[in-house]
Amino acid sequence: MSDEESPDIPYEQARDELIETVRKLEAGGTTLEESLALWERGEELAKICQQWLDGARARLQAATGAGDPEDE
Template sequence: MADGDTGGEAEPGYEQARDELAQVVARLEAGGLSLEDSLALWERGETLARTCERHLAGARERVETVLHEAGADDDGTARG
């Protein structure tokens, strides 16, 4: 993405981002990190959360499209 968070790496898939986010949260909750390490992890978590949100928004859009098309087919609307 253009915001520079990925450092040129490909964006992870939803499951990969979700799993890494869970690891980040667990490390933050465990404590014992320096302030700098905690901030870096928090920033990574924010990036991963945005990635998950993008994937979920795309999935939601696909489901809504399919449901809309199915509804159009059910009410007799001609589809070409």
């Protein structure tokens, strides 16, 4: 997926699934293999959320004419 494409799932869905994944990991009681699969899915979901947030930030900056915050 390129940076310009929207992720396949909506932000809210990715966020909610990430929260549930973290809950399962924190609760324990899973095998090592299950824990690794949950961790990998969590990493993927975190990246999806970050893509959505980065896209929203870029849209806000474009809409307000604001430059990069580091330029200030």
